[in-house]
Amino acid sequence: MGRSPCCEKAHTNKGAWTREEDERLVAHVRAHGEGCWRSLPSAAGLLRCGKSCRLRWINYLRPDLKRGNFSRDEDELIVKLHSLLGNKWSLIAARLPGRTDNEIKNYWNTHIRRKLLGRGIDPVTHRPLTDAATPAVPTGGGTAAGESVRQAGEDGAAAAGRHLLPLQHPQSERSGDGVQLRQQLPGPQG
Protein backbone atom coordinates (compact mmCIF):
# COMPACT_ATOMS: atom_id res chain seq x y z
CA MET A 1 0.00 0.00 0.00
CA GLY A 2 2.28 2.72 1.19
CA ARG A 3 1.52 5.86 3.00
CA SER A 4 1.41 9.01 0.98
CA PRO A 5 4.17 11.39 1.98
CA CYS A 6 3.20 14.20 4.28
CA CYS A 7 4.31 16.67 1.67
CA GLU A 8 5.79 16.96 -1.78
CA LYS A 9 9.41 16.68 -0.82
CA ALA A 10 10.69 17.77 -4.20
CA HIS A 11 9.16 21.18 -3.67
CA THR A 12 9.94 21.81 -0.05
CA ASN A 13 12.84 23.52 1.62
CA LYS A 14 14.79 21.74 4.29
CA GLY A 15 17.27 22.76 6.92
CA ALA A 16 17.51 25.97 8.85
CA TRP A 17 14.65 28.43 8.63
CA THR A 18 15.24 31.88 7.25
CA ARG A 19 13.99 35.05 8.87
CA GLU A 20 11.53 35.53 6.07
CA GLU A 21 10.10 32.06 6.51
CA ASP A 22 9.75 32.69 10.23
CA GLU A 23 7.93 35.94 9.60
CA ARG A 24 5.56 34.33 7.16
CA LEU A 25 4.78 31.53 9.54
CA VAL A 26 4.23 33.83 12.50
CA ALA A 27 2.04 36.12 10.48
CA HIS A 28 -0.07 33.25 9.26
CA VAL A 29 -0.54 31.68 12.68
CA ARG A 30 -1.40 35.06 14.17
CA ALA A 31 -3.98 35.61 11.50
CA HIS A 32 -5.49 32.14 11.36
CA GLY A 33 -4.43 30.43 14.54
CA GLU A 34 -2.76 27.07 14.97
CA GLY A 35 -3.97 23.96 13.26
CA CYS A 36 -4.46 22.64 9.75
CA TRP A 37 -0.73 22.34 9.41
CA ARG A 38 -0.94 20.43 6.17
CA SER A 39 -2.51 23.27 4.28
CA LEU A 40 -0.61 25.96 6.12
CA PRO A 41 2.54 26.00 3.98
CA SER A 42 0.71 26.77 0.75
CA ALA A 43 -1.62 29.18 2.50
CA ALA A 44 1.30 31.01 4.05
CA GLY A 45 3.40 30.87 0.92
CA LEU A 46 6.00 28.63 2.46
CA LEU A 47 7.91 25.90 0.67
CA ARG A 48 7.93 23.77 3.77
CA CYS A 49 6.35 20.59 5.00
CA GLY A 50 3.42 21.12 7.33
CA LYS A 51 5.11 19.09 9.98
CA SER A 52 8.15 21.27 9.71
CA CYS A 53 6.00 24.38 10.15
CA ARG A 54 4.36 22.96 13.21
CA LEU A 55 7.70 22.03 14.72
CA ARG A 56 9.17 25.43 14.01
CA TRP A 57 6.21 27.18 15.57
CA ILE A 58 6.05 25.00 18.66
CA ASN A 59 9.75 24.84 19.35
CA TYR A 60 10.89 28.27 18.37
CA LEU A 61 8.32 30.84 17.33
CA ARG A 62 5.56 30.51 19.89
CA PRO A 63 5.30 33.78 21.79
CA ASP A 64 5.01 32.16 25.21
CA LEU A 65 8.31 30.35 24.98
CA LYS A 66 10.80 30.92 27.73
CA ARG A 67 14.19 30.98 26.06
CA GLY A 68 17.45 30.72 27.90
CA ASN A 69 19.02 28.55 30.53
CA PHE A 70 17.07 26.21 32.70
CA SER A 71 16.80 27.27 36.31
CA ARG A 72 17.83 25.00 39.12
CA ASP A 73 14.19 24.44 39.97
CA GLU A 74 13.38 23.48 36.41
CA ASP A 75 16.38 21.21 36.37
CA GLU A 76 15.27 19.37 39.48
CA LEU A 77 11.69 19.20 38.31
CA ILE A 78 12.74 17.60 35.04
CA VAL A 79 14.67 14.93 36.88
CA LYS A 80 11.73 14.21 39.14
CA LEU A 81 9.25 14.16 36.30
CA HIS A 82 11.50 11.93 34.26
CA SER A 83 11.69 9.49 37.14
CA LEU A 84 7.90 9.41 37.10
CA LEU A 85 7.14 9.58 33.42
CA GLY A 86 10.20 8.29 31.63
CA ASN A 87 10.91 9.72 28.19
CA LYS A 88 7.50 11.30 27.90
CA TRP A 89 8.92 14.64 26.95
CA SER A 90 5.63 16.14 25.95
CA LEU A 91 4.16 15.34 29.34
CA ILE A 92 7.20 16.70 31.09
CA ALA A 93 7.06 19.82 28.96
CA ALA A 94 3.43 20.27 29.93
CA ARG A 95 4.57 20.72 33.51
CA LEU A 96 7.16 23.32 32.58
CA PRO A 97 5.53 26.48 31.26
CA GLY A 98 7.37 28.02 28.37
CA ARG A 99 9.49 24.96 27.68
CA THR A 100 9.10 22.60 24.76
CA ASP A 101 9.46 18.86 24.64
CA ASN A 102 12.31 19.19 22.18
CA GLU A 103 14.13 21.64 24.40
CA ILE A 104 13.72 19.44 27.45
CA LYS A 105 14.77 16.37 25.52
CA ASN A 106 17.91 18.11 24.35
CA TYR A 107 18.62 19.45 27.81
CA TRP A 108 18.18 16.03 29.28
CA ASN A 109 20.47 14.35 26.80
CA THR A 110 23.19 16.95 27.03
CA HIS A 111 23.15 18.12 30.62
CA ILE A 112 21.09 16.13 33.05
CA ARG A 113 21.98 12.70 31.78
CA ARG A 114 25.64 13.44 32.18
CA LYS A 115 25.11 15.01 35.55
CA LEU A 116 23.30 11.97 36.85
CA LEU A 117 25.95 9.67 35.47
CA GLY A 118 28.55 11.80 37.19
CA ARG A 119 26.73 11.29 40.44
CA GLY A 120 26.65 7.57 39.82
CA ILE A 121 22.94 7.52 39.09
CA ASP A 122 21.49 5.64 36.16
CA PRO A 123 19.61 8.26 34.12
CA VAL A 124 17.15 5.64 32.93
CA THR A 125 16.20 3.96 36.15
CA HIS A 126 17.16 6.81 38.49
CA ARG A 127 18.88 4.27 40.67
CA PRO A 128 22.50 4.09 41.72
CA LEU A 129 24.57 2.63 38.92
CA THR A 130 25.78 -0.19 41.16
CA ASP A 131 22.14 -1.06 41.66
CA ALA A 132 21.43 -0.77 37.99
CA ALA A 133 24.00 -3.44 37.34
CA THR A 134 21.33 -5.80 38.55
CA PRO A 135 19.34 -6.39 35.38
CA ALA A 136 15.89 -4.93 35.64
CA VAL A 137 13.36 -7.61 34.81
CA PRO A 138 11.41 -6.51 31.74
CA THR A 139 7.96 -7.49 32.88
CA GLY A 140 6.05 -7.73 29.64
CA GLY A 141 6.56 -4.48 27.88
CA GLY A 142 7.79 -2.99 31.07
CA THR A 143 10.44 -0.45 30.35
CA ALA A 144 13.10 1.02 32.49
CA ALA A 145 10.90 4.04 32.62
CA GLY A 146 8.12 1.84 33.80
CA GLU A 147 10.38 0.50 36.46
CA SER A 148 11.20 3.97 37.53
CA VAL A 149 7.56 4.82 37.62
CA ARG A 150 7.00 2.04 40.05
CA GLN A 151 9.89 3.31 42.06
CA ALA A 152 8.46 6.77 41.86
CA GLY A 153 5.23 5.50 43.25
CA GLU A 154 7.14 4.81 46.40
CA ASP A 155 9.59 7.60 46.94
CA GLY A 156 9.41 9.70 43.82
CA ALA A 157 5.82 10.54 44.42
CA ALA A 158 6.80 11.91 47.74
CA ALA A 159 9.37 14.11 46.12
CA ALA A 160 7.96 15.16 42.80
CA GLY A 161 4.45 14.03 43.26
CA ARG A 162 3.44 16.67 45.70
CA HIS A 163 1.50 18.04 42.82
CA LEU A 164 1.54 14.92 40.72
CA LEU A 165 -0.70 11.92 40.87
CA PRO A 166 0.96 8.55 40.49
CA LEU A 167 0.59 6.92 37.11
CA GLN A 168 -1.47 3.81 36.93
CA HIS A 169 0.24 1.94 34.11
CA PRO A 170 3.68 2.65 32.78
CA GLN A 171 2.71 1.25 29.42
CA SER A 172 -0.16 3.65 29.07
CA GLU A 173 2.02 5.82 27.03
CA ARG A 174 0.31 7.47 24.14
CA SER A 175 -2.06 10.32 24.04
CA GLY A 176 -5.06 8.80 25.75
CA ASP A 177 -3.52 8.42 29.12
CA GLY A 178 -1.47 11.44 28.59
CA VAL A 179 -4.59 13.45 28.21
CA GLN A 180 -6.00 11.79 31.24
CA LEU A 181 -2.92 12.64 33.14
CA ARG A 182 -3.07 16.21 32.00
CA GLN A 183 -6.65 16.41 33.08
CA GLN A 184 -5.87 15.00 36.48
CA LEU A 185 -2.87 17.10 37.16
CA PRO A 186 -3.09 20.73 38.02
CA GLY A 187 -1.51 22.23 34.96
CA PRO A 188 0.57 25.33 34.56
CA GLN A 189 -2.29 26.88 32.66
CA GLY A 190 -4.86 25.83 35.12
Added chain:
DNA sequence: AAAAGTATCAACCGCCAGGGC
Protein backbone atom coordinates in the same frame (compact mmCIF):
# COMPACT_ATOMS: atom_id res chain seq x y z
C1' DA B 1 46.85 30.66 15.32
C1' DA B 2 45.21 26.44 13.58
C1' DA B 3 43.46 21.83 13.90
C1' DA B 4 41.00 18.39 16.28
C1' DG B 5 37.71 17.05 19.45
C1' DT B 6 33.46 17.84 22.00
C1' DA B 7 29.06 19.93 23.17
C1' DT B 8 24.81 21.96 21.94
C1' DC B 9 20.53 22.48 19.71
C1' DA B 10 17.48 23.02 15.65
C1' DA B 11 15.40 20.20 12.52
C1' DC B 12 14.13 15.79 10.29
C1' DC B 13 12.33 11.04 10.15
C1' DG B 14 9.38 7.33 11.04
C1' DC B 15 5.77 5.58 13.73
C1' DC B 16 1.38 5.65 16.13
C1' DA B 17 -3.37 6.99 17.58
C1' DG B 18 -7.61 9.28 16.77
C1' DG B 19 -11.05 11.19 13.90
C1' DG B 20 -13.56 11.67 9.68
C1' DC B 21 -15.50 9.71 5.70
Added chain:
DNA sequence: TGCCCTGGCGGTTGATACTTT
Protein backbone atom coordinates in the same frame (compact mmCIF):
# COMPACT_ATOMS: atom_id res chain seq x y z
C1' DT C 1 -16.59 -1.31 9.78
C1' DG C 2 -12.52 -0.33 7.72
C1' DC C 3 -9.47 2.85 5.44
C1' DC C 4 -7.07 7.08 4.99
C1' DC C 5 -5.47 11.50 6.61
C1' DT C 6 -3.60 14.40 9.97
C1' DG C 7 -1.50 15.75 14.17
C1' DG C 8 1.61 14.59 17.58
C1' DC C 9 5.50 12.16 19.75
C1' DG C 10 10.16 10.26 20.59
C1' DG C 11 14.53 9.15 18.59
C1' DT C 12 18.17 10.55 15.74
C1' DT C 13 20.99 13.40 12.78
C1' DG C 14 23.65 17.29 11.12
C1' DA C 15 25.39 21.92 11.44
C1' DT C 16 27.45 25.16 14.24
C1' DA C 17 29.74 26.89 18.38
C1' DC C 18 32.93 26.22 21.77
C1' DT C 19 37.03 24.15 24.06
C1' DT C 20 41.30 21.90 24.19
C1' DT C 21 45.75 20.68 22.43
